[in-house]
Amino acid sequence: MEIEIIEMTETSAKFLVTHSSPEVVNSLRRVLMSEIPKMAIETVEFHLGPIKDAEGKEYESVSPLFDEIVAHRLGLVPIPTDLTLKERDKCECGGEGCPSCMIGYSLFKTGPCDVYSGDLLPLAENDTGVRVKDDMIPLVRLGEGQAILVYAYAELGTGKKHAKWQVTNGVGYKYLPSVKIDAAKCDNGGTCIPVCPKHCFAKEGAKVKVVDEKACILCMACADPDICKTRAIKVEGDPTQFLFEFETDGSLSAKETLLKALDILEQKFDGFKEQVSSLEN
Numbered sequence: 001m002e003i004e005i006i007e008m009t010e011t012s013a014k015f016l017v018t019h020s021s022p023e024v025v026n027s028l029r030r031v032l033m034s035e036i037p038k039m040a041i042e043t044v045e046f047h048l049g050p051i052k053d054a055e056g057k058e059y060e061s062v063s064p065l066f067d068e069i070v071a072h073r074l075g076l077v078p079i080p081t082d083l084t085l086k087e088r089d090k091c092e093c094g095g096e097g098c099p100s101c102m103i104g105y106s107l108f109k110t111g112p113c114d115v116y117s118g119d120l121l122p123l124a125e126n127d128t129g130v131r132v133k134d135d136m137i138p139l140v141r142l143g144e145g146q147a148i149l150v151y152a153y154a155e156l157g158t159g160k161k162h163a164k165w166q167v168t169n170g171v172g173y174k175y176l177p178s179v180k181i182d183a184a185k186c187d188n189g190g191t192c193i194p195v196c197p198k199h200c201f202a203k204e205g206a207k208v209k210v211v212d213e214k215a216c217i218l219c220m221a222c223a224d225p226d227i228c229k230t231r232a233i234k235v236e237g238d239p240t241q242f243l244f245e246f247e248t249d250g251s252l253s254a255k256e257t258l259l260k261a262l263d264i265l266e267q268k269f270d271g272f273k274e275q276v277s278s279l280e281n
């Protein structure tokens with residue numbers, strides 16, 4: 001399997017996989033969706049009872065939402081992930097929670113106001129690297145006299161256990177399309193141009209040309225004999241080459257995510273190989 005990057009941004013990746021098979025790229029898709037570890041808020045402690053602000057004004061620690069819903073929303077906030085952190089149950093602390101396996105945040109707001117993900121502040125001083133990157137995810141709207149004070153703790157997990165630990169979204173691939181027009185047969189009527197949902201064809205002068213071959217989704221609308229009466233268009237997908245793309249939620253960069261996925265996939269294949277060879281013996 002070889003990978004050629006077509007486009008790589010902080011949170012999205014588009015690449016071409018060659019010398020592969022549908023089974024292998026599908027395993028890569030599944031690893032990207034459910035096996036990449038990331039940090040997400042798992043434990044939330046709510047302060048109960050009255051809360052006083054710096055001026056001594058008293059608030060009630062309530063919000064219009066149940067605490068469970070606020071906790072659920074906190075869980076879905078993408079937390080910047082350092083892959084050197086350890087899983088909590090495999091950490092040297094024995095699962096108690098320590099700086100090697102947990103990131104703590106505090107959230108204190110008094111109403112009336114809107115509370116956003118950016119209001120989550122890391123508990124560790126000078127730890128700007130773990131500040132939530134996406135500041136504007138709405139969590140709850142507080143009314144007059146209402147306040148929220150919580151301590152939230154993030155830990156590593158994978159999408160297998162809960163969607164909040166899923167790093168990627170929009171993970172998908174398609175066979176590399178090949179769209180060819182047989183110039184000898186084509187009458188240049190242009191009937192294929194409006195039926196293509198991805199605008200693969202256009203007229204250049206009097207001739208119909210393929211202008212964006214990679215955009216083709218193999219829907220075969222252009223090759224329909226009712227549309228292309230001369231049967232000049234041939235559309236094929238190559239089952240050994242794939243256009244692959246995915247996005248991340250920002251907890252990890254697209255590059256880190258892809259490298260981690262390939263690493264996990266390699267480990268899985270190695271493990272499988274060992275198991276098979278032990279059967280042979």
Ligand SMILES: [Zn+2]
Pocket residue numbers: 088091092093094095096097098099100101102
């Ligand atoms: Zn620990």
